[in-house]
Amino acid sequence: MMDEKYINSFIKSISQVFSMMGLGEIISGSIYNKENFTCRYNLTTIISLSGNIKGNVALSMPYDTARKIASAMMMGMEVAEIDEISVSALGEMTSMICGQATMELSSQDFLIDITPPTIIHGEKIKAYISQVETIVVEIDSALGNIELNLGLEI
């Protein structure tokens, strides 16, 4: 199982970004090794890492959570459906989370760079983000459930 310090960096970063953006508090729940590649929810944002730590970080969430987060990030603007503007807001949030987490890890002598975000949504989405292991952290937020997927090669 992946070292807790890597997992905690991302949980802490989600908490900080949510707080900073006025998205409320989060509670991290179960942490487990993913047995299959099916995403629990319809929408997933992905950012890749290169450097001392390689891999992918994916945030998977239901449409309802995605709409609420996008709306909150756009100053309360109504988000009736997931479009290019709301997707851009969700991508920005993922960039902030990964940027914050990698900055903390960089202070522990890791040199990490992140890629621009990709967002995928649809039905029966499967995501293969690591050939090693994928760790899942279930997160409960005021805006709904989020599944943090960490596929990191360290």
Next chain:
Amino acid sequence: MEYINSFKDSIKETFESMFDEIIILENETTAPTWILSKGAAVVVGITGEKKGKVLLDMSLETALELAKKVDSDLGEEDLALFTMAEFCNISSGGAITMMNDSYKRAGLWLATPGIFTGINAKIFSPNMKAILLSYNSRFGLIDFHIGFEGV
């Protein structure tokens, strides 16, 4: 947008050597900011002086047929997807090596590929100017979306 030639060379060379098949570039155009996936997609991120990504998209049937060209036992979906990821990774790696050799300060790196499948899957690459290279092969259409931020 000179970088696109490095990708064209590398994609063609990689496809021919990996699958022993011909691939034909049918269209080159500005990529839309989102696509409706044909069924299976691979994303390889690029970091360094410029950040970008390569998105490879094809049908699951095409991926399965191509995998059989590498190893006739590779019929299973997962293995076909890993073959597809390998194709995208090698093509992208060849291209950024050429770019790093040509422009000494490019300093580009590849990230680990992510593979995605789904039904009616829409894939977005916000805030990125990308070029769409549409290829045809004996096994179906193959699209590459290649883009960098701020290029």
